Amino acid sequence: MTVLRDREGREELEGRELSPCAAMSKNARRRDPDYTPDPYRTEFARDRDRILHSRHFRLLMHKTQVIPGPFHARFTTRLTHTLEVMQVARSLARSLRLNEDLTEAVALGHDLGHSPFGHAGEDALRRIMRRAGAGGFEHNEHSLRVVDELEGLDLTFQTRQGILCHTQYDPADYPSGRELPLEFTELGYTPEGEPFSVPRTLEAQIVDLADEIAYLAHDTDDMRRAGLFDAHLDRIPSRLALFLRSPKRETLGVIIKALTRHAAEQLAEAERKGTEHPVIGYPEDLGKLIAEFKAFSREHFYSHPAITGVCDEAHEVLEGLFARWLEHPPTKELEHRFTDADDPTRHRLILDRVVELTDPEALHIFR
Secondary structure: OOOOOOHHHHHHHHHHHOOOOOOOHHHOOEOOOOOOOOOOOOHHHHHHHHHHOOHHHHHHHHOEOOOOOOOOOOOOEHHHHHHHHHHHHHHHHHHOOOOHHHHHHHHHHOOOOOOOOHHHHHHHHHHHHHHOOOOOOOHHHHHHHHHHHHOOOOOEHHHHHHHHOOOOOOHHHOOOOOOOOHHHHHOOOOOOOOOOOOOOOHHHHHHHHHHHHHHHHHHHHHHHHOOOOHHHHHHOOHHHHHHHOOOHHHHHHHHHHHHHHHHHHHHHHHHHHOOOOOOOOOOHHHHHHHHHHHHHHHHHOOOOHHHHHHHHHHHHHHHHHHHHHHHOOOOHHHHHHHOOOOHHHHHHHHHHHHHHOOHHHHHHHHO
């Protein structure tokens, strides 16, 4: 006879099977103290499901990752990137006996607030918002706004922290400094180059690493498919052949296996020493190789005219949408909210609308 495993049974199973360093679902907490637990799903599983069924998750389907293309193009989109991050992160979490539900939730939610036109769009929105005195723009910060305010998902602290802190902002982008909202600092968010002020779960750390591994693999694959390597094949250093000459699956396999072995050693050492908040990362030789590859790619590929061209177009389109909508709000609801709003608030309201746009929608409205 089949016996259903309820939420409490799953939590007991986590206690028996997961690493002592893993995040336990029974310790999850939400902002709403009066929520009713699900009878079968753990709290982190509920987070994952809420993100998966959210409106902003579906919008990632037609948002640029790095290389723009028409619908029929076979390049990575923001959605396929997110799914690849989830797969890599889940593989790592399973091997290390970490919480797969939390890992999936953070991975699926980490880019919910990304702009159209990839990082070019993010740069354009940051400039627009800074100029208006509206606080700038970082996709991870907006991802938290999406789940907290725009979608009202009421996610757990651990998932919200993983989404916000999967990257950090560059202080150089804010020469006048920044005053972060209290909710950011409570989650441990800090500028790039500074340690997070609140320890992060290992599951969130895993997603950070998976994010980098996934984009290194699929960006390289996309650039090879787009012919951007053709003029540089003779300049590729032999030590970078793993990334630039190997099939994507081989690159992923080598990196994931090396990282898994090293992280397992780090966790075993942390357990032996009784470290309360362990930190994991690449083995030193792999870390250096990845850093060198990223520098090589920035110099030779990310600056390619095929990519920088979309940067110019993204700036033009997003600047145009803001200029138009500040004068003529696109909806009656937004027009009503503009009535007593100051200029920074109006920019913030338009930003929410702009970030929802896919690349084709933004281009269509602009034209």
